[in-house]
Amino acid sequence: MPETTGPQDEDEPAVAVIGMAGRFPGADDLDAFWDNLAAGRESVRPVTDEEFLAAGGAERDLDDPTLVRMASVIEGIDRFDSGFFGYSPAEAAVIDPQQRLLLETAYHALEDAACLGAGTGTGTFGVYAGSGDSRYYPAHVHPRYAGQPGSVELVHAATANSLGTLATRVSYELGLTGPSMSLQTACSTALVAVHTACQDLLDHRCDTALAAAVSLNPSAALGYRYVPDGPFSPDGRCRAFAEDAAGTSSGDGVGAVVLKRLEDALADGDRIRAVVRGSAVNNDGRRKVGFSAPSAAGQTEVVLAAQAQAMTDAGTIGLVEAHGTATRLGDPIEVAALTEAFGQSTRRRGHCALGSVKTNIGHLGAAAGIAGFIKAVLALEHRQIPPSLHFGQPNPHIDFAAGPFRVPTALEEWPAGEHPRRAAVSAFGIGGTNAHVILQEGPPPAAPPEG
Numbered sequence: 001m002p003e004t005t006g007p008q009d010e011d012e013p014a015v016a017v018i019g020m021a022g023r024f025p026g027a028d029d030l031d032a033f034w035d036n037l038a039a040g041r042e043s044v045r046p047v048t049d050e051e052f053l054a055a056g057g058a059e060r061d062l063d064d065p066t067l068v069r070m071a072s073v074i075e076g077i078d079r080f081d082s083g084f085f086g087y088s089p090a091e092a093a094v095i096d097p098q099q100r101l102l103l104e105t106a107y108h109a110l111e112d113a114a115c116l117g118a119g120t121g122t123g124t125f126g127v128y129a130g131s132g133d134s135r136y137y138p139a140h141v142h143p144r145y146a147g148q149p150g151s152v153e154l155v156h157a158a159t160a161n162s163l164g165t166l167a168t169r170v171s172y173e174l175g176l177t178g179p180s181m182s183l184q185t186a187c188s189t190a191l192v193a194v195h196t197a198c199q200d201l202l203d204h205r206c207d208t209a210l211a212a213a214v215s216l217n218p219s220a221a222l223g224y225r226y227v228p229d230g231p232f233s234p235d236g237r238c239r240a241f242a243e244d245a246a247g248t249s250s251g252d253g254v255g256a257v258v259l260k261r262l263e264d265a266l267a268d269g270d271r272i273r274a275v276v277r278g279s280a281v282n283n284d285g286r287r288k289v290g291f292s293a294p295s296a297a298g299q300t301e302v303v304l305a306a307q308a309q310a311m312t313d314a315g316t317i318g319l320v321e322a323h324g325t326a327t328r329l330g331d332p333i334e335v336a337a338l339t340e341a342f343g344q345s346t347r348r349r350g351h352c353a354l355g356s357v358k359t360n361i362g363h364l365g366a367a368a369g370i371a372g373f374i375k376a377v378l379a380l381e382h383r384q385i386p387p388s389l390h391f392g393q394p395n396p397h398i399d400f401a402a403g404p405f406r407v408p409t410a411l412e413e414w415p416a417g418e419h420p421r422r423a424a425v426s427a428f429g430i431g432g433t434n435a436h437v438i439l440q441e442g443p444p445p446a447a448p449p450e451g
Helices: 030-038 049-054 059-063 089-094 097-112 136-145 152-159 163-174 189-202 262-268 296-310 330-342 365-382
Strands: 015-023 125-131 180-183 208-215 253-261 274-283 319-321 352-355 422-428 433-441
Touching: 015 030, 015 097, 015 189, 015 262, 015 365, 030 365, 049 059, 097 125, 097 163, 097 208, 097 253, 125 163, 125 189, 125 365, 163 180, 180 189, 189 208, 189 253, 189 274, 189 365, 189 422, 189 433, 208 365, 253 262, 253 365, 274 296, 274 365, 296 330, 296 422, 296 433, 319 365, 330 352, 330 422, 365 422, 365 433
Parallel strands: 125 180, 125 208, 319 352, 319 422
Antiparallel strands: 015 253, 015 274, 208 253, 274 433, 422 433
């Protein structure tokens, strides 16, 4: 595979990350998120009896051995600055908290990118956003209007909880006039949103773009029932790539990134937090044992496609933020697919760190990819590789010694090398839509003019 030349490859088509914001379990902002990642801190926590009962749980279930009462949540999802966005408290209460938190997070991301207010020069601004299905509407909103079929109130309530209005609400409230589209590809939603935003930027369909995703479960304190050999962990912990991996657990999260063509970001003097060198999306088709199963062929192909767009030798990638759901079937297939793809351009062994933010915060569903993307950007900025948690002995079906990957169990410094630091992020959705993004550290800030 050809490797581009030049310290930052600024002449190649690429996309700059110029702003980010997010809220994740145990972290109300990205500084706290990085602190948790660097410290190897887990944010999945036990649910107390009081919390379980307050959420509507039955007292008889308190001693149910199959009920896993662990949660990875954002605190205060019922709090929303309605007045700031011109909503009355009653109007805001009808809107899915996913839409409320996404709107606030989008605003903070634009603030981080200095894209708010007059004279910011953002031009046409696109919005690409995704979420999980609304769990708020059926439990908290629809019952109010169930006896009013066809009423204006019910139509309004349904609209306020629809995935179709997720991106357009952001565009309307923040005055963004470029393409505005809501996306849903299950667990790959967020990374597909990033890819779509990058492609529209490179095709000049917009000048700046916001890619965002959110997943919230207002009933997370009710826990879930463990089913042997199912996708969910027996104790609520995700042990990606480990011998004792037994599934994942769900978590809440919301994240947003602001993107701009690299050449424009450099010309405008933007703070460039990282560079998207390449990305790709595909689908497994029928090349797997079932609709929800992963496909090694599909994953290999999407990684190779992203590397080809990035014109990047896999030997220069120092971190892969994997999908890493800690399932017995999924983890070996993912590592085999990555190893096959990396083997097309490198024979290096153990040079690339392999991690999964799910070990810290659980599986965020539609928002999983944005959590991994933000983690990778922060790793590039801090020049450190965070540990992957709960990893003792490797999964016996993964031959790490024969491949390019290792799983870090402590915070590692990320030294400079011959090439800029690079990271890759994967997300795979039920139904087979795979996404892969290759990131590179941002160029050093331009020197201020003399005089």
